[in-house]
Amino acid sequence: MKLFLLTALTMVAFAANSVLNRAAVGSGSIDPASFALIRVVAGIVTLCMVLSVRGTPLPLFRRARVVGAVSLAAYMAGFSLSYVVLDAGVGALILFGVVQITMFGWAALRGAAPSLRQMAGAGVAFAGLLLVLWPGSGPGNHTDPVGAVMMVMAGLGWAAYTISGRTEPDPLPATAANFLLCLPVLALFLIGPEMHAGAFGIGLAVVSGAVTSGLGYALWYAVLPRLAQATAAVVQLSVPVIAIVAGVLFLGEPVSVVLGIAAVMVLGGIGWAVTTPRVPADHS
Numbered sequence: 001m002k003l004f005l006l007t008a009l010t011m012v013a014f015a016a017n018s019v020l021n022r023a024a025v026g027s028g029s030i031d032p033a034s035f036a037l038i039r040v041v042a043g044i045v046t047l048c049m050v051l052s053v054r055g056t057p058l059p060l061f062r063r064a065r066v067v068g069a070v071s072l073a074a075y076m077a078g079f080s081l082s083y084v085v086l087d088a089g090v091g092a093l094i095l096f097g098v099v100q101i102t103m104f105g106w107a108a109l110r111g112a113a114p115s116l117r118q119m120a121g122a123g124v125a126f127a128g129l130l131l132v133l134w135p136g137s138g139p140g141n142h143t144d145p146v147g148a149v150m151m152v153m154a155g156l157g158w159a160a161y162t163i164s165g166r167t168e169p170d171p172l173p174a175t176a177a178n179f180l181l182c183l184p185v186l187a188l189f190l191i192g193p194e195m196h197a198g199a200f201g202i203g204l205a206v207v208s209g210a211v212t213s214g215l216g217y218a219l220w221y222a223v224l225p226r227l228a229q230a231t232a233a234v235v236q237l238s239v240p241v242i243a244i245v246a247g248v249l250f251l252g253e254p255v256s257v258v259l260g261i262a263a264v265m266v267l268g269g270i271g272w273a274v275t276t277p278r279v280p281a282d283h284s
Contacts, residue, residue: 006223007235013216015092015242020208021080022088023251030201032080033190038202040076040183042209043217047176050218056173060181067164068174069181074157076186082150087253089244090132090143091151096240097129097266098155099162104273106163121273128265131258172221233274237267 021039025032051058059065082091104122108114114122133148161178168174197205224232240263247253 003223003226006219007227008238010216010220010223011235011238012242013212013219014236015239015246016212017079017208017216018083018088018092018095018243019246019250020204020212022083022086022091022247024201024204024208025080025083026251027200029198030205031195031197032084033077033192034195034197035201035205035208036076036080036190037183037186038197038205039080039209039213040179040186042206043214044176044179044183044209046210046214047172047179047218050214051173051176054172056170058177058180059173060177062177064164064167064174065177065181068161068178069185071157071160071164072178073182073185073189075154075161076157076182077190078150078152078154078157082147082154085144085147086151088247088251089240089253089255090259091147092240092243093132093259093263093266094129094148094151095155095158096236097125097132097270098152099159100270100274101126101129102156102159103163106159118273121269121271123269125266125269125273128262128269131265132262172218175217175221234271237271240267 021035024030024035030038048058079091079095082094086094101122104114104118133143165171165174227235244253244255244259244263248255
């Protein structure tokens with residue numbers, strides 16, 4: 001029961017990033033660049049505090065940091081910029097679909113021959129992603145193409161970040177190091193004269209960085225070793241659903257029939273692809 005509750009809390013934290021970002025940027029209280037930068041700074045502080053308690057050093061000077069910092073910066077920038085125009089649930093669905101399909105494609109390119117079931121599941125998920133991205137199909141009969149492109153960039157960045165991090169012996173200090181090193185990359189591309197931030201936007205950015213990102217990642221890496229690989233993949237299917245529901249409840253976002261169908265296709269297709277039926281043991 002404890003593991004279930006901790007896992008559920010982690011998924012809520014991940015989904016909350018979409019809601020917090022949309023609420024802050026969509027309200028005009030803060031621009032997306034400022035939100036991303038404050039989120040990263042707050043995440044750095046929290047993760048470094050966790051490492052200090054653990055007595056773990058910060059592994060800054062490693063080759064993997066280059067890919068990690070750049071891909072994390074791409075995710076942070078695309079994520080914040082997209083929520084100027086995208087609803088929280090739509091953005092979370094696009095992000096999740098792109099990440100999972102990219103990782104599936106990468107595994108196939110690396111020689112992991114996909115089964116017929118995996119190809120069918122990925123195909124259904126991709127079709128669902130196209131449905132939500134297709135002009136005239138989103139809430140309000142449109143999904144903003146610029147916002148969608150930004151979220152696709154975020155998804156590709158997060159997929160690259162996840163793939164590069166698989167070789168890390170301890171992902172938590174690696175995440176802290178990547179957060180620290182991605183900050184100057186973000187600043188280089190995002191700092192501009194139109195930046196502004198009010199108290200409401202700053203507060204949500206700090207919560208997103210310190211709590212739902214920093215502590216959320218720390219909690220995820222704590223429960224991940226106790227979950228089977230297929231279970232870990234399946235539980236993440238809940239993140240877009242939580243984001244869609246939270247967007248409706250807290251932000252008053254609409255949910256169209258098409259979005260519902262697309263969500264079922266994306267999440268169902270990925271769930272079908274990542275779960276493999278057990279072969280009954282031969283007791284003869």
